[in-house]
Amino acid sequence: MRERAGIRWGAAVLAALGVAAGSLAGASAAGADGGLPLDNVEHLARGVDYGQFTVTGGHGPVHGHVISVDLADPGVRADLLTPGAVGARGTVSAMADARHAVGGVNGDFFDITETQHPGVDPTGxxxxxxxxxxxxxxxxxxxxxxxxxxxxxxxxxxxxxxxxxxxxxxxxxxxxxxxxxxxxxxxxxxxxxxxxxxxxxxxxxxxxxxxxxxxxxxxxxxxxxxxxxxxxxxxxxxxxxxxxxxxxxxxxxxxxxxxxxxxxxxxxxxxxxxxxxxxxxxxxxxxxxxxxxxxxxxxxxxxxxxxxxxxxxxxxxxxxxxxTAAGFGDGGRVLYLLALDGSAESNAGLTIAELSTVMHELGADDAVNLDGGGSTTLVTRGPDDAASVVRNHPTGGAERPVANGIGIFAGPR
Structure with missing residues (x-):
């Protein structure tokens, strides 16, 4: 394991996941410890850090964004971001700002359209x-x-x-x-x-x-x-x-x-x-x-x-x-939130199998796939930010209102 910004970023081995040679060139070239290298690492708050990475999947290069969270720190917690009602939608940045979160990603898939039921409104x-x-x-x-x-x-x-x-x-x-x-x-x-x-x-x-x-x-x-x-x-x-x-x-x-x-x-x-x-x-x-x-x-x-x-x-x-994905390692003590840049910046993207490998390379032992495509959004709010900053490039160039998200809350560093 190697230390990055006070959080242990993982050192997984691609072969353990059965990934074909060259399918994640960026990860396989990570260095002596085999972990996924992260760039532009920033301290958002005590126990919460942000970084970026680039890997080459089977469809080409992909740029991604990660928030790591030390859940063992008593000043750090994770909670659900919502727009205020189950049957409603809001942008990740608005939901995060309403709760003064230091970071967050979009959450679950949701009832986005009802074209198959004419006259019925989607609930969100x-x-x-x-x-x-x-x-x-x-x-x-x-x-x-x-x-x-x-x-x-x-x-x-x-x-x-x-x-x-x-x-x-x-x-x-x-x-x-x-x-x-x-x-x-x-x-x-x-x-x-x-x-x-x-x-x-x-x-x-x-x-x-x-x-x-x-x-x-x-x-x-x-x-x-x-x-x-x-x-x-x-x-x-x-x-x-x-x-x-x-x-x-x-x-x-x-x-x-x-x-x-x-x-x-x-x-x-x-x-x-x-x-x-x-x-x-x-x-x-x-x-x-x-x-x-x-x-x-x-x-x-x-x-x-x-x-x-x-x-x-x-x-x-x-x-x-x-x-978009979320996962955890170290016996559930470290949480990872991941979002990729949208197709406007990269037509590649990752398959779900490749996403699993990237999460393991970050340090996660367990992870879930969350809503992707136009919903994929990762935001941070550092000590000098007046409001949340969207760190990835959402597909279509703007945030899509979503049903929920994962928010990270922490005291000042």
């Missing part, structure tokens, strides 16, 4: 689970309803990268555990603040969802995002533990802090029709991790591209694109 909501400031904000949509490239076999929209209250980063899977309890019976909850519900399911929506229409939640199916919208829907508003209103269609507009809206489609709609104004209803929902009993301070959706130093089987080794 992310594919996967969200935990921010220790609060469960949303659950994952069904796998077939996600936006983004194909996931490796065995992965799911429930996969996340998160940091626990013990200040260690982990890969995990967050499942929705929830129920609806009524005098008529108890029913399982099939969704929580998410843009797509399973067929026959019931979803709960809270003030955290925002004002976006819930119509998209009843579109698509468990096997196709493009499937039509259900016409068999029913919605119930629960206020202070009692049914306050009913409707035959999915609604929109802000939800009051004391209210939970239950939306059912197909068989779920039939279930909700058993309720009437004045009936008592209790709704419970939380995200249940599969890999730890340590509560998460934050978590963001993304599919794994590196586990225990090895790439999962089936990573795309053909399609090159502008990419």
């Amino acid at each position: 909501s992310s594919d996967g689970p969200e935990i921010g400031a220790g609060r469960d904000l949303k659950a994952a949509v069904p796998d077939a309803q996600r936006f983004g490239p194909a996931m490796p076999p065995g992965e799911t929209t429930r996969d996340v990268l998160g940091v626990g209250v013990d200040r260690r980063a982990r890969l995990d899977r967050l499942d929705l555990a929830g129920d609806i309890r009524t005098a008529q019976g108890d029913w399982a909850l099939g969704g929580y603040n998410q843009y797509a519900l399973p067929v026959g399911g019931i979803g709960a929506y809270t003030a955290g969802w925002g004002a976006a229409s819930r119509e998209r939640a009843v579109c698509g199916s468990d096997t196709s995002r493009a499937a039509g919208c259900s016409t068999d829907t029913y919605e119930v508003a629960v206020r202070h533990g009692r049914v306050a209103a009913e409707a035959d269609t999915a609604g929109s507009g802000a939800i009051a802090a004391d209210t939970t809206v239950l939306l059912g489609r197909d068989a779920g709609a039939d279930t909700l029709r058993a309720l009437h104004v004045g009936d008592r209803v209790q709704v419970g929902a939380h995200l249940e991790p599969s890999a730890t009993h340590v509560p998460y301070a934050f978590a963001v959706g993304g599919f794994p591209i590196l586990r225990d130093g090895q790439p999962p089987a089936g990573l795309d080794a053909v399609t090159a694109a502008t990419r």
